[in-house]
Amino acid sequence: MNLSSIQQEFVLHFGEMGSRWGINRTVGQIYAVLFLSNTPLNAEQIVEKLGFSRSNVSMGLKELQAWSLVRLRHLPDDRRDYFTTPEDLWEIVRILVAERKKREIDPTLSKLRELEMQSPDSDADRHAHERLSELRELIELLTGWYDDMNRLETERLKQLLSLGAKIQKLAGKADILSLVGRRKSSDKTPAEKEA
Amino acid sequence: MNLSSIQQEFVLHFGEMGSRWGINRTVGQIYAVLFLSNTPLNAEQIVEKLGFSRSNVSMGLKELQAWSLVRLRHLPDDRRDYFTTPEDLWEIVRILVAERKKREIDPTLSKLRELEMQSPDSDADRHAHERLSELRELIELLTGWYDDMNRLETERLKQLLSLGAKIQKLAGKADILSLVGRRKSSDKTPAEKEA
DNA sequence: CTGTAATTTCAGTTATTCTTGAAATGACAG
């Protein structure tokens, strides 16, 4: 690895963490390099820094592009592809969450709804049906909250997160019950129309 | 697989999703079976339902126990181990988040802080240093918020999540800036007693 | 103790995923 020790340590750690979250270790490392870099990098530069084969880097970049996690750039008078990560870390978080939601949460919600259509025909299945239903409700609550948060500007979002549980006190002062009453999980607009 | 079609579909889907989140597919399936089950199950019963080898199930259960995701039970006059998942889905979410934080987020924070100790000695490293610092701050903000939420009773938590962005309106009514000002991530008060 | 049922361990096998070099494709200046 052709990286400063700070960078190398981070890259290795990030690759390791990525692999625990279902992301190929080398893809994680490629991302980490881009994340830390000053300037856009082309594939050859990543090869030099990480020592992977050219084709492996190519595949990693393709994967990262499929996740919208890197941006393709071009430099004047240079036909190679250069890549960067967004400057704004919150943008990165938004993209990551949006992609995982799209790929994993939404299909799971669809599956749960589909399974709930089938009516159970045994005690065991009745119980299973009930659990699936609770799970669906929980996911709907969380994704509904996510949709709300996702609409906020970053500064607002940071404010709300900083407030944390203190928001409770504010909520206590206001007419919380009427607001809660207006938004039961049953009258949320179905997630499918948000695509 | 010896499961009703509803159960089988969920188990397969869940195993698939698990594998995308860094969880061994069969471990995910074992969890799914327990999650849906009416009653506590022993290893042999899981073998029958899923068709894995006895030792594979044993290892899967061990893994799930290491994550505190299943609970060990004993039935009267039966020395076999029986397993269940918590009745309360929110409890499951809390455990999952707590474990992932402990295993992945906390070590990452430590690593970031450790790397920030080293002072950068090149432009590239100065930039990298800056990015690591931003990343640490972002994670600190998120984990601080998580700590706050985690202290709430489930009902309160659900209320806040249901409110979603509406909380903005409440925040607008109150003196939000003074509250925000009082809570820099460094001076969080220990037990916000609201419970 | 002894015998038996239950569980766990572990070395070897199998399956899956990752990585690579070589070849193919694409892009474009001359």
Add this chain to the structure above:
DNA sequence: CTGTCATTTCAAGAATAACTGAAATTACAG
């Protein structure tokens, strides 16, 4: 077109991870 550089694809090999059966260990009733 043609030649060059950049990127991608792909089949084969390498590395990991998962799974198994057999043996070892544990737990406990008699």
